[in-house]
Amino acid sequence: MDGLSEREFESFRNLVKKHIGISFDRTKKAVLQRKLALRVNSLGLESYGKYYLYLLQEKESKGELRQLINTLTVDQTAFFRHLKQFELLANILLPQVAIQKNTIKKLRIWSAGCATGQEAYSIAMVVNDMFKEDHTWDIRILASDIDTDALKFAYRGLYTKESIKQVPTEYLNRYFRRGTGKDSGLFQVNEDLKNRLLFRRLNFVDFNFPFKSPVDIIFCRNVMIYFDTEVKKRLIDNFFRLLEPDGFLCLGTSESLIGVDDRFALVGHFVYQKRG
Template sequence: MTSIVMSQETFNRLRELIYTRSGLEFPESKKYLLESRLRSRLAAVHCRTFEEYYHFLRFDPQREQEFTELFNCITTNETFFFRDMAQLDCFRHMILPQIIKEREKTKSLRIWSAGCSSGEEPYTLAMIIMEEFPALTGWDVRILGTDISEHMLQAAERGVYGPYAVRHIPPRYLRKYFTGSEGQYTIDPMLRRLVKFSVLNLFDSMRMRTIREIDIIFCRNVLIYFDQEARKRIVTDFYHALRDPGVFVIGFSESLNGINRLFRPMPWNKTIVYYKASAMPAPSMTVAGSSNHRIPQSVNGSAPAIQVTHQGSGQRSSLAPSGTESHPVSAGRMWKRKEGVP
């Protein structure tokens, strides 16, 4: 199988097909990467050449399932808990206090981690909320994690992590919210119930439009895998998914310059976040330049600081499948649908 070579013509066809379905870009420099990652799929579907595999993806009755496997193969999934602390400090000190003040009447908070991989980011946000915000006691707090890779979301739901993923978790958080030690760490069921997971292709505008009434979106180190036109389309969908005011957080190496002028950039300490706001006040919680406003390295070992309201059993909730519901649905309906709530 390793002797099979992808021709330039087939590479062009495959990358165009992948782009059409997912928005993921494979430039010429990544031809070998695509070739090496897809070899295992040739064997799995009994194709002798990449040309046969291309025709399988175009015409075989099982092609939709194979696209799921293909996306599992070609996406990069390196992540860990408490990644990019400056952004988490901003979440804790500026973003959440402002959003909590805005939502005081409804006592509802919706957070979306887009491109969440195996769940480290949404679980990190859940830990911060549980420990740092007793003001949210009794609120309806929900965190949604989405990814194009079904395999990664299955890992997120299992909630079992190795030493690499947990290496930056403050020790007391690790003891409080995980069981096990050394080789494997299992997330506490309490956190698992707070986060729902769903397979979502960010390039699928029909399904993106079903997500509404979100307060905060994290989409870090994801947009870099798309070309400029795909980024514009995806970011526009994010904009419409947010309430007003709402907050959009992207990776340190990413920028919305030339992509979207609707968001208002807001610098804070060592990072920049983006606001959807018709009239957002200047941040009152900013501690720019401060180095001691960090997520605490120790927390008390008792029960969580808050007990939030959540629904369901921790199973992955399902967004509306393409073609079954074309009109926008609220975040509440999205989270409740799998649980049988109308």
């Protein structure tokens, strides 16, 4: 098959940006081509041009756009990634929210771009631990991603020994059980922890978020790095509107709000607080 021409590259990058906000600049042309080739080959098409037309034909491409999105997204993640933020969550963010919400006793957390679930389960373990004595709280943790394969994996909650090595032993004993039969050697998140989470496919570009009440803490880590400034600004503006006054926003360690939004104050370790 011929390589991806400049014109095709432009067409695909515009299509991808329009649908999911991810921007492939010129330096990422080879990456985009490699990922597109996976879809072109699996459909048995002869060229990138034919694949583009296929995507545009609504009826035939039903579901293909979703497949392409699943192929293009990067779902690299880990339990307790950026450990310092989980320490902040336990020692500063949750205690502050617990004081502020002491009368309505409602806690809302969103793992936005949760990939295969490790981030959302890590949050749930810390939250569970903090509220284990007090069952009067209405707690919801939303775990969302655009990638349906990653979400299915997250919902299953079955992880390798290698991937759970960052989970503290105490949590491992409390929230996981060893897989049996075909799952032997794997570790299964227990149902109680899973029931803390609500999994949803949400696209940041649609900005159609299912919240009835404001959110206390948003984790959106290692997602914005794939977006250009315009998409970042719209996303952060939406987070600002969804957050409680004084709500928190946790970003990845190579992300920042500088030049994006100045309505947040830095708490530390890439955690920001909305100025209420």
